[in-house]
Amino acid sequence: MGWVDCCPRGVPFASVVATVLCFSGVALFCGCGHEALTGTERLIETYFSKNYQDYEYLMHVINAFQYMIYGIAAFFFLYGALLLAEGFYTTTAIRHIFGDFKTTIFGKGLTATVTGSPAKGRGSRAHQRVHSLERLCHCIGKWLGHPDKFVGVTYAVTLLWILLFACSAVPVYIYFSTWTTCNSIAFPSKTTASISTLCADARMYGVLPWNAFPGKVCGSNLLSICKTSEFQMTFHLFVAAFVGAAATLISLLTFMIAATHNFAVLKVMGRSDSTKF
Template identity: 80%
Template sequence: MGLLECCARCLIGAPFASLVATGLCFFGVALFCGCGHEALTGTEQLIETYFSKNYQDYEYLINVIHAFQYVIYGTASFFFLYGALLLAEGFYTTGAVRQIFGDYKTTICGRGLSATVTGGPKGRGARGPQRAHSLQRVCQCLGKWLGHPDKFVGITYVLTIVWLLVFACSAVPVYIYFNTWTTCQSIANPSKTSASIGTLCADARMYGVLPWNAFPGKVCGSNLLSICKTSEFQMTFHLFIAAFVGAAATLVSLLTFIIAATYNFAVLKLMGRGTKF
């Protein structure tokens, strides 16, 4: 089997669902972690500048923000590694499923690889069989990890439940900033509201961002409108929206991974191949 034929069969056996899910996962995690990190930094600056003059009032908030930023670093690293592992598992199990249905007669770890490596002229030396044997041993080692789609389904299911909580939490700052932005729109257009401009406020204490004894803790009227017009507020608001979109994309990718892995596992189980192949 020639190199082009081998590449064509690999493309035929490509797990397109896993490829799409991996792309969404990488995109979503990068967007969530990158934008979330910068949005938290912007929130810290807004609190320090406009909502409290006493460091002790927001000291705990800053510690939480810094701790969560470190969690973001770990989350990004984990999901990039786990996404690559899920993609490799998708290639492995999809190849086995297509082999069962006869659409993918040889796998990269099977006789096709041996024939490609060892089928050359005899005068090329004895390194061909050794190289093929080494690659087959590598594939066998990978198979011990990737030949269990049921475990990947379970782990991904747990991660999806956890990420649902992350997705819900990422909506909270978007909700807070949206309420503040809506209040600013009411201040900018007093004819659209019956309330006095001086009574329209954004209170950080109400959302638990600052303790109730923080001073001033809230900004009202024209002062709040001037904050909403700053680039810091606008940028932070849009960064939180982008982080929310990234969390949604990651959630969709995890659900796609679950569907693809569950299908592969069900087919292998139904055809009597079990979870080891």
């Protein structure tokens, strides 16, 4: 058996799917979230307040979130790659324990750092190939650390992401409420209230201070805002960012379950205390 035969056996399919979902979700969240915040800034300064001092603090908050998005993208690119490598590494170790790699050079080389015993190659060329794999595995092992640490770090990252996921739902709720109000204005038969009393008040959500003027838009003026492509695009971008956050959360939960399973198996087999992954 060669690389082609043994590679599918060592692929951690759950980690691969979670990695693709993680990268896609983070890209969707960061890209759409950044543009949605920019669109919100333009809507506020165009329609809800003419005084820069009223929304100066909001602009600083938006800029801070946009810089944070850059950090989130960089962090998850690196951490997702490490989690995928950890998935490959521990899956290979587990399948070696259960005998899946007994006859493959790939398995022998990759699990040399797990079992603590050198792999036996056939001939000098096989020995060189195995030795190269061992060196690669040792190098990766220095970066991956123990699987229990990955479980703990992933658990902490998941908790923080749940908080961020909840925060991403807030602008979706605000824009959805505004869109619902616009529908009531467009179809007066659906409500008994006067059209002029139907408003979108940015101050009510804490977006602007209460002394901001006008701070709210009502009636036909609000309907005209909702019909603009800028409002609709910003609304859909926030929805896409929310979906991306949900996809990332699912990927983190998948990573955590897979890492916990791998660590539990290695611990039961008595490998976790003496093995560095």
